[in-house]
Amino acid sequence: MVQCETSTSSIFPQELDPISSAIPVSMANKRQHMEHALILYLGKYDYSKCKNKCAHGGAVVMVNDGKLCKCLCAANYGGIDCNVLVPNLASSGCL
Incomplete structure (x- = not known):
């Protein structure tokens, strides 16, 4: 084994x-x-200056010359805080 x-x-x-x-x-x-x-x-x-949290394993990143916090969402999630389930385009045959 x-x-x-x-x-x-x-x-x-x-x-x-x-x-x-x-x-x-x-x-x-x-x-x-x-x-x-x-x-x-x-x-x-x-990024610890950012107050918002990202759901579903998303990561907080700073953009716009360190003036704006955004979520970098995991696969199949989107939206401002990664709470929106996005359909998997690969499994639907769209790619």
Whole structure:
């Protein structure tokens, strides 16, 4: 019998390095600028500032230069908060 691995923690390391680590240490000034830009970006597009919640596994995303919160809905769902069931076009033969 074949057993499936349900967790990737034993296969892949879970800790990611920041993107600034791709810049060589010899370019410390550029690395600092990259880290500062990342902090500014994360502050501007921090979805925890959004008050609305998305249903059915939808994800809150910030758009319009960080001024508007929207839901990125899971497959077969739509609407402002992902509460609208959308017919599966693939199963209806429309695709």
